[in-house]
Every structure is written in C-alpha cells, then in structure tokens.
Amino acid sequence: xxxxxxxxxxxxxxxxxxxxxxxxxxxxxxxxxxxxxxxxxxxxxxxxxxxxxxxxxxxxxxxxxxxxxxxxxxxxxxxxxxxxxxxxxxxx
Amino acid sequence: xxxxxxxxxxxxxxxxxxxxxxxxxxxxxxxxxxxxxxxxxxxxxxxxxxxxxxxxxxxxxxxxxxxxxxxxxxxxxxxxxxxxxxxxxxxxxxxxxxxxxxxxxxxxxxxxxxxxxxxxxxxxxxxxxxxxxxxxxxxxxxxxxxxxxxxxxxxxxxxxxxxxxxxxxxxxxxxxxxxxxxxxxxxxxxxxxxxxxxxxxxxxxxxxxxxxxxxxxxxxxxxxxxxxxxxxxxxxxxxxxxxxxxxxxxxxxxxxxxxxxxxxxxxxxxxxxxxxxxxxxxxxxxxxxxxxxxxxxxxxxxxxxxxxxxxxxxxxxxxxxxxxxxxxxxxxxxxxxxxxxxxxxxxxxxxxxxxxxxxxxxxxxxxxxxxxxxxxxxxxxxxxxxxxxxxxxxxxxxxxxxxxxxxxxxxxxxxxxxxxxxxxxxxxxxxxxxxxxxxxxxxx
Numbered sequence: 257x258x259x260x261x262x263x264x265x266x267x268x269x270x271x272x273x274x275x276x277x278x279x280x281x282x283x284x285x286x287x288x289x290x291x292x293x294x295x296x297x298x299x300x301x302x303x304x305x306x307x308x309x310x311x312x313x314x315x316x317x318x319x320x321x322x323x324x325x326x327x328x329x330x331x332x333x334x335x336x337x338x339x340x341x342x343x344x345x346x347x348x
Numbered sequence: 349x350x351x352x353x354x355x356x357x358x359x360x361x362x363x364x365x366x367x368x369x370x371x372x373x374x375x376x377x378x379x380x381x382x383x384x385x386x387x388x389x390x391x392x393x394x395x396x397x398x399x400x401x402x403x404x405x406x407x408x409x410x411x412x413x414x415x416x417x418x419x420x421x422x423x424x425x426x427x428x429x430x431x432x433x434x435x436x437x438x439x440x441x442x443x444x445x446x447x448x449x450x451x452x453x454x455x456x457x458x459x460x461x462x463x464x465x466x467x468x469x470x471x472x473x474x475x476x477x478x479x480x481x482x483x484x485x486x487x488x489x490x491x492x493x494x495x496x497x498x499x500x501x502x503x504x505x506x507x508x509x510x511x512x513x514x515x516x517x518x519x520x521x522x523x524x525x526x527x528x529x530x531x532x533x534x535x536x537x538x539x540x541x542x543x544x545x546x547x548x549x550x551x552x553x554x555x556x557x558x559x560x561x562x563x564x565x566x567x568x569x570x571x572x573x574x575x576x577x578x579x580x581x582x583x584x585x586x587x588x589x590x591x592x593x594x595x596x597x598x599x600x601x602x603x604x605x606x607x608x609x610x611x612x613x614x615x616x617x618x619x620x621x622x623x624x625x626x627x628x629x630x631x632x633x634x635x636x637x638x639x640x641x642x643x644x645x646x647x648x649x650x651x652x653x654x655x656x657x658x659x660x661x662x663x664x665x666x667x668x669x670x671x672x673x674x675x676x677x678x679x680x681x682x683x684x685x686x687x688x689x690x691x692x693x694x695x696x697x698x699x700x701x702x703x704x705x706x707x708x709x710x711x712x713x714x715x716x717x718x719x720x721x722x723x724x725x726x727x728x729x730x731x732x733x734x735x736x737x738x739x740x741x742x743x744x745x746x747x748x749x750x751x752x753x754x755x756x757x758x759x760x761x762x763x764x765x766x767x768x769x770x771x772x773x774x775x776x777x778x779x780x781x782x783x784x785x786x787x788x789x790x791x792x
Contacts (some may be wrong), residue, residue, distance in 0.1 A: 262528060262570065262573075263573075264399075264569070264573055265572070265573040266397075266399055266401050266404075267415050268573075275573060275574065285400045287700065292695070297463055301402070301403075301404070305391070311668060311690060312387065312399065312400075312403065312404035312405050312406065312687075313404050314566070314685065316566065319563075321562075321671060323385050323670070323671055323685075324671065324673075325392050339566070339570060341566060341569045341570065342398065342399035342569065343404065343685065344398055344404070344405070344406040344407075344681065344688075345398065345565055345568065345569045345582075345584065345585040345588065345687060346511050346562075346565035346568070346569075346584050346585070346620055346687060347401075348563070
C-alpha cells in the first residue's frame with residue numbers, strides 16, 4: 257500500500273525539508289518502519305522507548321485519529337493521507 | 349519587524365520555517381529567558397515554537413524572576429495599573445507593555461459569594477467567585493491573547509489566528525483590531541450564535557470549519573506547517589507557550605485580592621487543561637517570590653460529562669488521557685483531546701484535589717443557581733465549575749470551612765441557548781392593575 261505522510265515542521269529536518277513524503281505499509285506501524293528506512297531517526301521522534309506513540313503526538317489516517325481506531329495497527333489503505341501532528345496545540 | 353533570519357536552535361533538531369527565523373537576541377519579552385520542555389526539560393531560545401523537537405512535549409516560558417524583597421515587589425505591583433500589566437515583571441512581555449495598544453484585560457472582580465455559600469453549606473466569608481466575564485470581550489481569553497499579542501509583535505507577525513471554541517475567536521478579533529494586526533480565526537461551524545457574532549463583529553476574517561473543535565485544531569496545526577500559513581501567529585499553536593502564561597494572572601489576582609493569601613481550594617474549568625496548569629504555576633511563583641505564605645492548596649478540575657476525558661482518567665486512576673468525541677452544551681470546554689490533560693492529572697493528585705464532571709442538566713441548574721444567588725450570569729463553563737463545586741462539597745472532597753475560589757471564565761450572554769427555555773417571562777399581562785392582581789404576582 258502506498259500512502260502519503262504529512263510531516264510536521266519539527267520533523268522536517270529528517271525529510272530534507274519536505275512537508276509530505278511517500279511511504280509504504282498496510283498498517284500505521286509498517287508505515288512508520290517505511291518512514292524510518294527512508295528518513296533514519298524519524299521513528300524515534302514519533303515513538304517512545306517502548307515503541308508506542310509518544311503521548312504528545314497525534315496521528316491521523318485520513319480524517320481519523322488513530323487513538324480512536326487501532327493505534328499503531330490502524331489500517332492504512334492504498335492512497336491514504338497520514339498526518340503526524342504535535343498534540344500540544346489548541347485550547348487554553 | 350525583527351525577523352533577521354538567524355535560525356534559532358540551529359544545533360538542535362528543529363526544522364526552520366519562516367516563523368521560527370527570529371533573532372532571539374533582539375527579542376524583548378521582559379523577564380522571559382527562554383523556553384523549556386515540560387516533558388524532558390530540554391531548553392530552547394525564545395521563538396515562535398511550541399513543541400519540543402526531541403519528544404513533542406509542550407514548551408513553557410522560563411524566567412529570570414525579579415530579585416529583591418517581597419515587600420518591594422508587592423508595592424511595585426500594587427502601584428501598577430488596574431489590569432494584568434501590574435504583573436508585567438512576572439510575564440513574558442516588555443517592561444513598557446502598558447503603553448502599547450492592547451485591551452488591558454484583567455483585575456476582574458473577586459466576588460464574596462455568601463448567598464451561594466449559604467445554599468451550598470459553605471461557611472460565610474469562605475466562598476468566592478472570580479468573575480472573568482468582566483474582561484473586555486467577556487471571557488478570560490483576553491488575558492492569554494494579550495500575552496500572545498506581545499509575542500507576535502516581538503516575532504514580527506502581522507496576522508493573528510487561532511482555533512477556537514468561540515470565546516478565543518472574539519478575543520483575538522478584538523485584540524487584533526486594537527493592536528493593528530490582521531486576524532483570521534477558525535471555529536467549529538455550529539457554535540452558539542452569540543459567540544459567532546462576537547467573533548465576527550471586530551472585522552477580521554472568521555472561518556467556520558465543518559467539524560468539532562478537535563478538527564479545527566488539527567486543521568490549524570496543518571496550516572501552520574504550510575506556506576498558506578506563513579507569517580501567521582497562531583495564538584494557541586506557535587505562540588502557545590507565551591499565550592498560556594496569561595492564565596497565571598488569574599492566580600496572581602486571586603491571591604492579591606485575598607490580601608496576598610493563597611486560597612485553600614480552587615475550582616477551575618478544564619478544556620485543554622492549560623489554564624489549570626498555569627494557575628498552579630502562578631501560585632508556585634508567588635510562593636517562590638515570598639509574596640504569599642508557603643502553605644498547601646488544592647486544585648480541583650471541572651468538566652462537563654459530555655466531554656470529560658480528564659475527569660474519566662482521574663477517576664479511573666490513569667495518567668494517560670483517552671480522547672473523547674465531545675457532546676455537551678458546554679462548548680467552550682468541548683476539547684476531546686486535551687493537550688495538557690496529563691499535567692492536570694499530575695497537579696490534581698499532587699495538591700490533593702480532584703477532577704470531576706457534571707451533566708448538562710446540572711450545568712444549567714448551576715448557571716441559574718449562581719445567577720439567582722449572586723447576580724452573576726455565567727456562561728456554560730461557569731455552570732460547570734459551580735456544578736462541580738456543589739458535587740464536590742456534597743462528596744466531602746471540598747472542605748466547606750476553608751477558603752474556596754470558583755472560576756467563572758465567561759459571560760452568560762454568550763450561551764443564552766443553555767438557559768433560554770427555562771428563563772422566560774413569568775407572565776404576560778395587559779397593562780392594568782387588575783390583570784397584575786389576577787396574575788397573582790402582587791406581594792402579600
């Protein structure tokens with residue numbers, strides 16, 4: 257499955273400044289592995305030492321927050337848009 | 349203005365967008381000395397950044413707080429203007445902030461709520477309502493936006509923006525108008541009419557997003573990383589570390605208005621949780637500076653049942669907040685994925701407080717209770733705090749013999765729909781004494 261991943265500003269040093277990069281995988285976990293292969297170091301920014309999503313990272317597959325879906329096992333259909341977003345925005 | 353192109357944090361793993369190209373040396377934000385990650389402690393120079401490059405944790409403003417005797421500082425504060433700028437030495441703003449065009453919010457009333465206390469079984473003279481509906485745009489948001497405006501000036505932004513549940517959109521629109529910024533703010537498309545009008549009237553651009561607040565917030569987070577949002581200061585995204593500091597002024601004012609004393613118990617609404625954490629930060633600063641006695645206090649968080657991710661986590665004994673899809677009349681608190689939720693849990697537990705929620709019916713009852721006892725018409729968030737206060741007193745978690753301060757963060761005129769059905773004319777009569785007598789309204 258080919259997907260597009262939207263990269264937040266603070267991770268673009270890993271993608272050569274690109275805001276969106278392609279990746280492969282049928283689950284979010286596989287997509288992150290694919291990202292890591294192409295952009296070494298990026299996975300450790302998104303995942304904690306236990307391999308879970310960091311608590312201040314939100315990831316959306318299309319319009320769905322993966323925390324409401326299957327977390328890292330959320331399916332990533334062919335052509336899906338994936339967004340990685342810092343969670344510390346908003347509110348007051 | 350001072351965007352000279354020197355990339356901040358060049359040695360750190362932070363991508364440099366146009367908005368983070370700031371000459372940190374030239375930035376004058378008073379006592380603010382830098383930013384630090386609340387999660388991992390990493391330090392950064394002052395700039396329009398909000399998340400830690402290492403762990404995504406929230407960045408906070410670090411200070412060189414004033415030295416000298418507490419009495420001198422008290423005198424200096426007390427001689428200051430009757431607004432938040434009396435606390436300028438403790439905020440990320442330049443020393444001459446009071447001379448710049450802004451809305452000068454704050455120094456709202458701390459109402460001794462004896463009638464409400466009687467109804468709730470609280471000792472007379474011990475219950476207070478901090479009524480922030482008295483701010484320029486009728487909510488506490490003016491406090492935080494005022495900080496963001498100063499940061500926006502320092503970083504050279506010309507457009508102000510935000511994701512908003514309504515109150516913030518109005519506060520940004522008004523502050524931008526006064527300070528000479530363009531504004532373009534984003535709200536969920538289905539907000540209360542009062543909030544839409546109050547956001548649109550100031551002449552900036554107001555955009556309804558088809559979705560809930562969390563969808564709006566996500567949209568803004570993506571916009572900020574896109575050329576479309578270049579040069580924009582999002583008060584609660586890339587200016588969030590500065591913006592949030594405005595909530596500290598609630599803590600400062602409450603203590604000063606109590607005669608430089610800490611309250612024993614504070615009941616605070618929880619949306620993202622930022623206000624809760626900043627009030628704690630403000631209280632801790634006052635203790636550190638010797639402006640108040642160092643003694644324990646308890647912070648209680650209040651949510652609506654229809655959007656209660658922090659309350660559910662607290663009551664379940666968790667330290668992680670599971671997001672919810674909001675469904676409550678308390679729309680200003682309807683943030684299903686609260687950024688500062690984990691810190692609220694930490695602080696509530698550290699201080700011996702709690703986080704509780706009330707349902708929409710209880711919110712309406714509490715709005716009316718506060719209105720009929722104290723003459724304060726609160727928006728739904730105020731109904732949440734008063735309702736939770738009542739619930740916590742009944743549960744024995746709030747001690748009715750101790751000084752308790754309940755926050756009302758906004759004006760009921762913004763959320764008329766919540767009480768419109770049950771707040772109607774008692775009777776409609778012909779203009780005659782007979783009709784009045786017949787209606788049974790004459791005093792006996």
